[in-house]
Structure formats: structure tokens, C-alpha cells
Amino acid sequence: MIRFLDLKKINEPYETAFQEKLKLVLNNGWYILGKELETFEKAFAEYNQTKYCIGVGNGFDALVLIFKGYIQLGKLQKDDEVIVPANTYIASILAILQADLVPVLVEPKLETYNVNPDLIPEKITHKTKAILAVHLYGQLAEMDRINEIADKHNLIIVEDCAQSHGAVENFNNFKSQIPNASNVTLSEVEEPLRAFAFSFYPGKNIGCLGDGGAITTNDSELAKVLFALRNYGSEQKYYNEYTGVNSRLDEIQASFLNLKLPNLNADNDKRRTIAKRYLAEIKNDKIILPFWDLSNNHVFHLFVIRTENREALQEYLTQNNIQTVIHYPIPPHKQKAFQEWNNLSFPITEKIHNEVLSLPISPVLTEAEVDFIIETLNQY
Numbered sequence: 001m002i003r004f005l006d007l008k009k010i011n012e013p014y015e016t017a018f019q020e021k022l023k024l025v026l027n028n029g030w031y032i033l034g035k036e037l038e039t040f041e042k043a044f045a046e047y048n049q050t051k052y053c054i055g056v057g058n059g060f061d062a063l064v065l066i067f068k069g070y071i072q073l074g075k076l077q078k079d080d081e082v083i084v085p086a087n088t089y090i091a092s093i094l095a096i097l098q099a100d101l102v103p104v105l106v107e108p109k110l111e112t113y114n115v116n117p118d119l120i121p122e123k124i125t126h127k128t129k130a131i132l133a134v135h136l137y138g139q140l141a142e143m144d145r146i147n148e149i150a151d152k153h154n155l156i157i158v159e160d161c162a163q164s165h166g167a168v169e170n171f172n173n174f175k176s177q178i179p180n181a182s183n184v185t186l187s188e189v190e191e192p193l194r195a196f197a198f199s200f201y202p203g204k205n206i207g208c209l210g211d212g213g214a215i216t217t218n219d220s221e222l223a224k225v226l227f228a229l230r231n232y233g234s235e236q237k238y239y240n241e242y243t244g245v246n247s248r249l250d251e252i253q254a255s256f257l258n259l260k261l262p263n264l265n266a267d268n269d270k271r272r273t274i275a276k277r278y279l280a281e282i283k284n285d286k287i288i289l290p291f292w293d294l295s296n297n298h299v300f301h302l303f304v305i306r307t308e309n310r311e312a313l314q315e316y317l318t319q320n321n322i323q324t325v326i327h328y329p330i331p332p333h334k335q336k337a338f339q340e341w342n343n344l345s346f347p348i349t350e351k352i353h354n355e356v357l358s359l360p361i362s363p364v365l366t367e368a369e370v371d372f373i374i375e376t377l378n379q380y
């Protein structure tokens with residue numbers, strides 16, 4: 001069986017190093033808010049060319065805390081509206097609600113699965129205060145267009161980078177440059193009202209052996225609040241300035257991430273190499289391949305194809321020992337949790353959810369496995 005994502009194989013090369021790190025943490029006898037986290041925060045900020053990184057408990061908390069941070073700073077208020085793609089993992093939308101803000105859903109483009117910037121302006125009201133851009137499946141949303149809209153309407157931009165660690169914009173607009181552009185200096189990327197949320201859930205392009213997350217930003221005011229908010233709103237032990245939460249990236253997980261971060265770019269390259277082969281070699285009229293401009297703006301967290309009779313294709317692949325997954329079978333507005341939205345119509349989002357299927361793609365997939373997947377799809 002070709003596994004959809006073989007996490008054991010992904011983490012295997014680190015096994016000895018993990019054990020050594022674990023011993024180190026045990027010897028230190030210090031498990032929360034220590035040196036490993038500090039080292040990781042510095043490294044991840046540098047990797048993303050931002051001034052600050054704040055390690056938190058998971059990707060969801062990273063999003064919620066960004067919104068709560070802006071509320072604390074008076075830049076957002078309860079019931080403000082936040083534009084968010086209708087086609088996203090539900091965490092993006094739940095995070096907005098968790099911060100007492102109001103999600104306003106916008107349809108995606110069928111080709112990229114990411115939000116359609118043309119449809120954002122008509123959703124903007126006097127209550128709209130932010131856009132949550134989601135870089136779904138690892139491909140950056142059209143940030144040049146989204147930035148223009150945000151500039152014009154004075155909106156905060158939050159970026160959900162839970163699937164896009166290491167993706168880099170391929171245009172020269174520094175304002176929207178996210179992660180890891182080697183040709184940019186910190187002063188050039190200075191962009192106050194902006195923050196990025198990352199998840200290190202095990203299956204992400206860089207994952208913990210458990211839950212983990214981080215926020216990056218160049219906004220020093222926001223960073224100051226976030227360092228406190230994740231730790232009960234306290235800057236100094238037992239003195240609480242804000243009504244914070246407990247959401248910290250622990251020492252053991254941070255130490256594992258410190259070992260994995262140096263390989264993230266190489267891992268992303270391996271994913272892109274596989275994606276290039278899929279795009280060039282899968283030739284089947286029944287299968288619609290994803291759009292990609294071949295730049296590093298895509299890190300292929302997922303390789304998502306579309307087909308009309310998805311169940312038949314998935315069954316065929318299973319019978320050929322190829323495991324696939326659906327990301328995602330039910331759109332957020334059709335979930336039981338959001339009954340008040342169930343009658344809303346987002347036809348493109350619904351079409352995507354009815355037709356998508358994710359093929360195996362990961363740094364540990366072998367060339368022979370990729371050959372077999374392509375061959376099998378071409379014979380379908």
C-alpha cells in the first residue's frame with residue numbers, strides 16, 4: 001500500500017537526534033518557556049524574514065491569539081467582520097468566531113482553490129476590519145490583489161500559513177512578501193498591521209510529534225501583547241496585564257522543530273519535484289490537475305486533483321493500493337456546527353468539495369511510487 005502520508009518514515013531520520021534532545025531536556029529539568037523555544041523562535045523568525053516569532057500551542061490558537069492581540073490593541077472590536085475564504089479548513093473560520101468576530105465568507109477560484117480577490121470588495125461593509133487570507137494546500141493566495149484591497153479599505157491582514165511553511169511570493173512587492181525571501185532586508189518588509197499563523201500539527205510540511213504552532217510578525221506592539229497573551233496575559237510571573245490563555249509551544253516540541261527546520265526547504269523542493277512530475281505526466285481527461293505557476297509560491301502541502309466521479313476514482317486507487325484523502329468532504333457552511341449557514345449558496349466551494357481528491361505527496365515518497373501513481377492514474 002502506498003500510504004497517503006507516512007509520518008513514521010518522515011520522522012525516522014530524526015530518531016537518534018530526537019532521543020538526544022529528549023535527554024537534554026530531561027537533564028535540564030525545564031519543560032516550558034525555555035531555551036529550546038527561544039532558539040526556535042529566533043530561527044523561525046529568521047527563516048520567515050520577520051522580526052518576531054511567538055511559539056504557541058497549535059495553529060488554531062495562533063490564529064485566535066492574533067485576533068485577540070489586535071482586539072487588545074484596540075485595532076479590532078467584538079463583532080467586527082473578517083473576510084475569509086468559504087473554501088478553507090474549518091479552523092480558519094472557527095478562529096474568527098472564537099475571537100468574537102464575524103466571519104464573512106467569499107468564494108474561491110476553481111483553478112487555484114484560493115479566495116477570488118474580485119469577489120472581496122462586494123463583501124466589504126463599514127464593519128469589515130480584516131481579511132484572513134488562507135494559503136490553501138500550500139499555494140499562496142493572490143496577496144498582491146488582497147494587499148491592494150486591504151490598503152484601500154484600511155484592513156488588517158492575517159495570513160493562515162498552516163499549510164504553506166516556506167512558500168515565497170514571486171513578485172517584487174515587499175509588502176506582501178511572506179516567508180523566507182533571501183533578497184529582502186527586515187526594514188523592507190516592515191508591515192505593521194500584519195501577522196502570520198503557522199501550525200506544526202504532525203502532518204504539516206514541518207510537524208511536531210504532537211501539537212504546536214507559531215505566530216510571526218514585524219509588528220512590535222502586537223508581538224509584545226502576544227508573548228503575554230499565550231502565557232495567561234502575563235509578562236512578569238504572577239502579574240497579569242491582559243486576560244490571556246495558556247497556549248505555549250513546549251520545550252520538547254520546540255527541540256524537535258529545531259532539528260527539522262533546517263530541512264524544510266529541501267523537503268519542500270522534494271514536494272515540488274513530485275508535483276512537477278504529476279503535472280507533466282498525468283494525462284487523463286477525467287482528471288483536472290491543480291494550477292501552479294511553477295514558482296516557489298507553492299509548497300504542495302497537498303496535491304489536489306478534481307474529478308467528477310470522485311468516489312469511483314478513489315475506489316479504483318484503493319484497489320490499486322494507493323491511499324488518497326479528501327480535503328475536505330464538507331464545506332464549512334454545510335457543517336452541522338453552522339446550521340444558520342446551511343442554506344447559503346457557495347456553488348464554487350461546493351463544487352470543489354464534491355470533486356477534490358488529494359494524491360500522496362511527501363518528501364519520503366519514492367520515485368518508483370510516483371511512477372506507479374502516475375501509471376495507475378493514466379490507466380483509469
Ligand SMILES: *Cc1c(COP(=O)(O)O)cnc(C)c1O
Pocket residue numbers: 058059060061088089091092134160162163199200201211212213
Ligand atoms: C491545520 C490547519 C489549521 C489549524 O492548525 P492546528 O495546529 O491543527 O490547530 C488552521 N488552518 C489551516 C488552513 C490548517 O490546515
